[in-house]
Amino acid sequence: MSGQHIHAEPTNFFRKHVFSVDHKVIAKQFLWFGLIWLGIGGVMAMMIRWQLANPGEPVPVIGSMLFPRTNGVLDPATYNTLFTMHGTIMIFLGLTPLMIGAIGNWSIPLMIGARDMIFPLLNCLSFWAMFLGGAVGFISLFVPLGATEAGWTGYPTLSTTINGVGSGETLWAIAVFLIGASSIMGGINYMTTVIRLRAPGMTWQRLPLTVWGIFLTSVLNVLFVPVIGSAMLLLIMDRVFGTTFFIPASIMQGAGGGDPILYQHLFWIFGHPEVYILILPAWGIIGDLLSFFSRKPAFGYRAQVGAMVAVTLLSAVVYGHHMFTTGLSAMLGESFMLLTMIISVPAEILFFNWLHTLWKGNLRLTTPMLFSMGVIFVFGLGGLTGIYLATIGTDIFLHDTYFVVGHFHLTMAASALFATFAGIYFWFPKMFAREMNEFLGKTHFWFTVIPLVTVFCLMFVMGYAGMPRRYYDHTSAEYLRSLQHLNKYATHAAFLLGAAQLVFVYNFIRSRWWGKPASQNPWEVGTLDWTMETPVPHYNFKEIPEVFTGPHEFSNPDIPDGKDWISMTEKLKA
Amino acid sequence: MNVSSAATSTLSKEEVRTRVDVTLGMIFFIGSWTMAFGTLFLSFLVLRQRVGVWPPEGIVLPSFPLATVATLILVASSLGLHRAVRAWDAKGGGGEREQASSAQRDWAVGVGLGFAFAVLQALLWADLLAAGRFPSSGLYESLFYGLTWVHAAHVVIGLLALLWAWIGLSSGRYGPNRLSTVSNIVIFWHFVDVVWIVLYLGFFVF
Ligand SMILES: [Cu+2]
Numbered sequence: 001m002s003g004q005h006i007h008a009e010p011t012n013f014f015r016k017h018v019f020s021v022d023h024k025v026i027a028k029q030f031l032w033f034g035l036i037w038l039g040i041g042g043v044m045a046m047m048i049r050w051q052l053a054n055p056g057e058p059v060p061v062i063g064s065m066l067f068p069r070t071n072g073v074l075d076p077a078t079y080n081t082l083f084t085m086h087g088t089i090m091i092f093l094g095l096t097p098l099m100i101g102a103i104g105n106w107s108i109p110l111m112i113g114a115r116d117m118i119f120p121l122l123n124c125l126s127f128w129a130m131f132l133g134g135a136v137g138f139i140s141l142f143v144p145l146g147a148t149e150a151g152w153t154g155y156p157t158l159s160t161t162i163n164g165v166g167s168g169e170t171l172w173a174i175a176v177f178l179i180g181a182s183s184i185m186g187g188i189n190y191m192t193t194v195i196r197l198r199a200p201g202m203t204w205q206r207l208p209l210t211v212w213g214i215f216l217t218s219v220l221n222v223l224f225v226p227v228i229g230s231a232m233l234l235l236i237m238d239r240v241f242g243t244t245f246f247i248p249a250s251i252m253q254g255a256g257g258g259d260p261i262l263y264q265h266l267f268w269i270f271g272h273p274e275v276y277i278l279i280l281p282a283w284g285i286i287g288d289l290l291s292f293f294s295r296k297p298a299f300g301y302r303a304q305v306g307a308m309v310a311v312t313l314l315s316a317v318v319y320g321h322h323m324f325t326t327g328l329s330a331m332l333g334e335s336f337m338l339l340t341m342i343i344s345v346p347a348e349i350l351f352f353n354w355l356h357t358l359w360k361g362n363l364r365l366t367t368p369m370l371f372s373m374g375v376i377f378v379f380g381l382g383g384l385t386g387i388y389l390a391t392i393g394t395d396i397f398l399h400d401t402y403f404v405v406g407h408f409h410l411t412m413a414a415s416a417l418f419a420t421f422a423g424i425y426f427w428f429p430k431m432f433a434r435e436m437n438e439f440l441g442k443t444h445f446w447f448t449v450i451p452l453v454t455v456f457c458l459m460f461v462m463g464y465a466g467m468p469r470r471y472y473d474h475t476s477a478e479y480l481r482s483l484q485h486l487n488k489y490a491t492h493a494a495f496l497l498g499a500a501q502l503v504f505v506y507n508f509i510r511s512r513w514w515g516k517p518a519s520q521n522p523w524e525v526g527t528l529d530w531t532m533e534t535p536v537p538h539y540n541f542k543e544i545p546e547v548f549t550g551p552h553e554f555s556n557p558d559i560p561d562g563k564d565w566i567s568m569t570e571k572l573k574a
Numbered sequence: 575m576n577v578s579s580a581a582t583s584t585l586s587k588e589e590v591r592t593r594v595d596v597t598l599g600m601i602f603f604i605g606s607w608t609m610a611f612g613t614l615f616l617s618f619l620v621l622r623q624r625v626g627v628w629p630p631e632g633i634v635l636p637s638f639p640l641a642t643v644a645t646l647i648l649v650a651s652s653l654g655l656h657r658a659v660r661a662w663d664a665k666g667g668g669g670e671r672e673q674a675s676s677a678q679r680d681w682a683v684g685v686g687l688g689f690a691f692a693v694l695q696a697l698l699w700a701d702l703l704a705a706g707r708f709p710s711s712g713l714y715e716s717l718f719y720g721l722t723w724v725h726a727a728h729v730v731i732g733l734l735a736l737l738w739a740w741i742g743l744s745s746g747r748y749g750p751n752r753l754s755t756v757s758n759i760v761i762f763w764h765f766v767d768v769v770w771i772v773l774y775l776g777f778f779v780f
Pocket of ligand 1: 271272275321322
């Protein structure tokens with residue numbers, strides 16, 4: 001470990017807080033950045049829900065301020081922009097920085113016993129590349145003719161100059177490209193750090209599941225984000241330089257055009273692994289947290305790791321299930337269907353292990369534990385409904401309906417969001433040396449989980465009844481008018497969900513500056529991050545620790561002096 | 575240039591560690607970039623499949639002799655840089671003075687040929703533009719300009735990195751640790767080289 005130098009702490013403000021190379025500072029930068037974007041994306045979701053329940057009526061409170069031209073009414077173009085940017089923001093600028101950027105940066109070095117990431121400068125670049133991507137995305141909201149309207153998937157020919165006029169779509173592609181570059185830099189850094197900087201005794205089989213999850217996500221980031229990066233380059237060329245990669249010959253008046261379906265392939269080669277990029281860290285985090293707060297070892301640790309590795313591998317070969325309606329050959333379609341179904345095997349392994357970790361445990365229902373259990377619940381709902389979308393016969397009916405919207409919000413959005421909240425509540429005392437308020441935390445949880453499940457389950461019903469996604473006004477279709485009351489319920493639930501997030505914001509801000517000072521190990525767990533003092537000193541470990549036990553040795557009879565937990569740096573009784 | 579002292583010293587444990595660290599990072603980076611260029615080649619193959627006759631009839635193609643010369647030059651450039659790094663890496667042994675001076679020569683030739691490649695690439699484009707073929711002229715042009723643009727961006731980055739390494743090398747600031755930076759830049763250059771060979775095979779041979 002002699003390779004890890006201790007540099008003096010920077011005293012200059014810019015070096016210390018802005019262009020810092022310290023993983024702890026970068027983690028907090030990602031955290032604030034992600035939370036702000038989560039808020040922006042959330043407000044967009046509220047406006048979308050308003051339009052769905054009250055088509056064509058002016059958005060209350062903020063409407064006249066944001067859309068003075070229409071007196072607060074969302075016109076169809078603005079509505080398209082909102083759902084497109086909502087998706088893009090939540091995935092790339094909300095969940096990615098929070099879960100991978102913030103929790104990844106915070107937990108990896110502290111949990112494996114390293115002084116910092118292996119390439120600190122690359123880490124700094126990774127944040128600023130994402131910041132730049134966010135800035136470009138933000139600017140695109142204000143250009144003439146507005147931001148992109150092509151959906152977060154940016155399919156041609158909606159996204160080529162033929163339909164996507166103005167520079168919004170181009171800026172969107174540039175933003176996605178920059179954010180992708182950030183993810184790749186982070187991924188390379190995380191992978192190399194976990195491989196090279198584990199403390200002595202921190203074997204792969206003692207690695208906390210959080211680190212496993214983020215490590216596997218990094219593998220997917222490094223391999224599949226470049227695919228969308230290249231697709232974005234081709235899209236930008238089509239828009240700016242007049243090339244015709246994705247513009248079909250029919251539109252080009254026979255001048256030898258390209259293939260819009262090619263874009264869909266490229267997008268989903270990345271897009272499906274992206275789902276697992278967001279869910280693997282969530283699985284890892286709750287794998288650890290469920291054990292910590294059940295005061296029991298993580299049941300089937302090896303099976304959990306094996307299942308996560310299996311999912312990582314399988315995620316690369318299932319993307320075709322997004323394209324059943326594009327005229328995929330029958331053999332190819334059936335292969336993708338089968339491979340997709342196979343993913344449910346490792347997913348079930350994880351489920352049973354989580355449930356068995358809880359079984360007969362000495363449960364401590366803290367806020368991070370509640371959110372972890374919430375992940376099991378919402379991911380279960382989302383996963384089960386995924387089976388209907390993986391099956392070609394039912395998918396052709398459900399494709400592009402609200403059933404899909406409900407499904408992916410529960411699996412990749414809600415699960416990842418809950419795990420992120422669990423992680424924030426869990427690491428907050430170490431990060432900011434103050435405690436978050438438990439009562440407000442639990443309030444936040446219950447007022448999040450119940451409305452959230454209501455909203456998305458209503459979407460299943462409406463989708464099954466044939467309500468298509470991305471329509472401006474469903475009441476314009478005769479057969480959808482009978483669903484309007486469900487849309488109203490969903491919108492009320494969504495507003496409650498949105499209001500509950502204000503509880504979190506209040507709790508977060510108040511605890512950050514005025515919270516009760518946190519003790520060194522409030523949760524009584526043994527991983528290396530909690531064995532060090534609070535606040536964490538510059539360069540973490542003066543002496544690189546040596547690890548003797550696994551991360552989840554709870555209630556082991558060989559633990560000395562009557563505790564139910566043991567630090568990874570302590571030895572069990574012989 | 576004062577790198578011969580680095581060549582004679584045996585790497586300490588810590589230096590070996592750093593070397594492995596950065597090389598591992600570079601391998602992951604190359605893996606990632608292989609996927610990026612793999613995506614472009616995949617698009618190339620798919621779109622080529624869409625056209626009945628390839629290359630399409632009645633269009634002006636980029637100059638085959640010019641591209642061939644460019645390919646040979648880029649391979650030679652990679653070779654020169656490879657020899658230079660290998661010589662600097664070799665530990666101990668007699669006659670390191672001659673070795674060092676020949677390594678410097680190889681390095682200079684390698685970087686020089688890299689710039690020559692960039693000039694030839696520019697000539698390839700100029701030729702096509704002069705013949706009235708623009709990126710918007712058709713699918714062949716889309717692919718040719720698009721893919722060579724992305725490649726050329728990496729050539730520019732590679733050349734800048736090589737120059738930066740050269741400045742470091744000639745100031746004599748580089749110990750064995752920094753030499754791994756130089757060797758990584760050269761690995762990146764080899765990658766740029768391989769990508770070009772695949773482009774060359776796709777556009778000019780098959
Ligand atoms: Cu998928």
